[in-house]
Amino acid sequence: MILTLKSGSSKKEVDRVIKKIKKFGYRPHVSRGVDVTIIGMIGERAERYRDTFEAMESVDHISEIEKPYKLASREFKKENTIVNAAGIKIGGKTVVIMAGPCAIETREIALETARAVREAGAVIFRGGAFKPRSSPYTFQGLGEKGLRYLADVKKRTGLPTVSEAMTTSQVALVGKYCDIIQIGARNVQNYDLLKEAGKQRKPVLLKRGMATTIKELLLSAEYIMSQGNYNVILCERGIRTFEDATRFTLDLNAVPVLKKATHLPVVVDPSHGIGIREHVAAMAKASVAAGADGLILEVHPRPEEALSDGPQSLLPEQFAKLMQELKVLAGAVGRNI
Ligand code: PEP
Ligand code: MN
Numbered sequence: 001m002i003l004t005l006k007s008g009s010s011k012k013e014v015d016r017v018i019k020k021i022k023k024f025g026y027r028p029h030v031s032r033g034v035d036v037t038i039i040g041m042i043g044e045r046a047e048r049y050r051d052t053f054e055a056m057e058s059v060d061h062i063s064e065i066e067k068p069y070k071l072a073s074r075e076f077k078k079e080n081t082i083v084n085a086a087g088i089k090i091g092g093k094t095v096v097i098m099a100g101p102c103a104i105e106t107r108e109i110a111l112e113t114a115r116a117v118r119e120a121g122a123v124i125f126r127g128g129a130f131k132p133r134s135s136p137y138t139f140q141g142l143g144e145k146g147l148r149y150l151a152d153v154k155k156r157t158g159l160p161t162v163s164e165a166m167t168t169s170q171v172a173l174v175g176k177y178c179d180i181i182q183i184g185a186r187n188v189q190n191y192d193l194l195k196e197a198g199k200q201r202k203p204v205l206l207k208r209g210m211a212t213t214i215k216e217l218l219l220s221a222e223y224i225m226s227q228g229n230y231n232v233i234l235c236e237r238g239i240r241t242f243e244d245a246t247r248f249t250l251d252l253n254a255v256p257v258l259k260k261a262t263h264l265p266v267v268v269d270p271s272h273g274i275g276i277r278e279h280v281a282a283m284a285k286a287s288v289a290a291g292a293d294g295l296i297l298e299v300h301p302r303p304e305e306a307l308s309d310g311p312q313s314l315l316p317e318q319f320a321k322l323m324q325e326l327k328v329l330a331g332a333v334g335r336n337i
Helices: 011-023 046-054 107-120 144-157 168-177 191-199 214-226 254-261 270-274 277-289 316-332
Strands: 002-005 027-032 037-042 059-063 083-085 088-090 096-100 124-126 161-164 180-183 204-207 232-236 266-268 294-298
Touching: 002 011, 011 027, 011 037, 011 046, 037 046, 046 059, 088 096, 096 107, 096 316, 107 124, 107 144, 107 316, 124 144, 124 294, 144 161, 144 168, 161 168, 168 180, 168 191, 180 191, 191 204, 191 214, 204 214, 214 232, 214 254, 232 254, 254 266, 266 277, 270 277, 270 294, 277 294, 277 316, 294 316
Parallel strands: 096 124, 096 294, 124 161, 161 180, 180 204, 204 232, 232 266, 266 294
Antiparallel strands: 002 037, 002 059, 027 037, 083 088
C-alpha cells in the first residue's frame, strides 16, 4: 500500500504516519520528494488498515500495489532506479559494460584482462573468486585470495569490480573487496543469502536462475529490497529450454518485460546465455537493441587455458571489436556507451 501525503506536510505529520505504520507491525519505506512525501507500507494485508490511514489529516490518497513484489514494482516507483557502483551509474542513459574472466585465476591474468577490457571501454571488471561449479572436481575459485587480486586490479586500473558471493558469510567478504556483489543463477532463490545481501548497502547484481520465471526473479529482488537495500541490478543470463544447440536460451523477452514491471536496472549476460564464443557478440548487440542497461561479458586473453568457461570467453580483440559495434548500436537506440 502506498500513502501519498499532502504536499507540504510537516516533519511532525510525516513522523506520525510512520509511527502508526510501525505500530501495526509494518516497515515504512519513505521517499521524500521536493514537495510530496510518499510512504510505502509494505507487508501482507496492509490494505486492512486503509481506512485508518485515509482518516489521517496528512494523508492525501492511498493506492494499492497489485503485484506480489512491491518495492521492486513500477507502481511503487515510476522513475528508473540508477544504481551507483563506486561512481559508475547503472540504469541511466549510458549502457554499462562489465567484462573480465569467468574466474580470477592469477593476479597477472586478472590484471592483463582488466587492462585490455578497460582499453576497449569496459567500466566495471568482473571475475569470480567463489565459483559455483557443476562438478566438485573442477576449479572452485581462489576464494579470498581472488578477492584480494580483484582489489589490486581496482587499485591499478581504477575499474570497480563485481564478484559472486555464494554463502551468507561470503556477502560481507565480497563486499569488503568489491563494489558489486553478484548473486548467481544457482542462488537466486537462496532466501537467506538474499536477505543477507539486503542487510548491507553495496549494489547487488542478481542473476536470473535457469528455471526462474520473471515474477520469481522480481520476488527475489524484493527479498533484498525488503531488508532496506534498494541497490539491485537484475541480470538475464539464459534459461533452460528444450534447445540444446546452445548452453542456455537467452530470454531477451525478459528485458522489455522487466523494464515495464520494475524500476530496477536490467543487464544481460550473453556469455552464459548462449555459451558459444562465436555467437556472444550477436547476442550482446541484440541485448542492447532490446533495451538492456548494461552487459556483463566474459573475456580471457587465452580462453583455451581458462579454468572455467573458456569456450564462451571472448578474446580481448573480439571484445574490442564488439565494443565499437555496440557504441554505434547504442546511439541508434538513444543510448550511449
Ligand atoms: C558467472 O557469472 O560466472 C556465473 C557463474 O554466472 P551464472 O550464475 O549466471 O551461471
Ligand atoms: Mn562463467
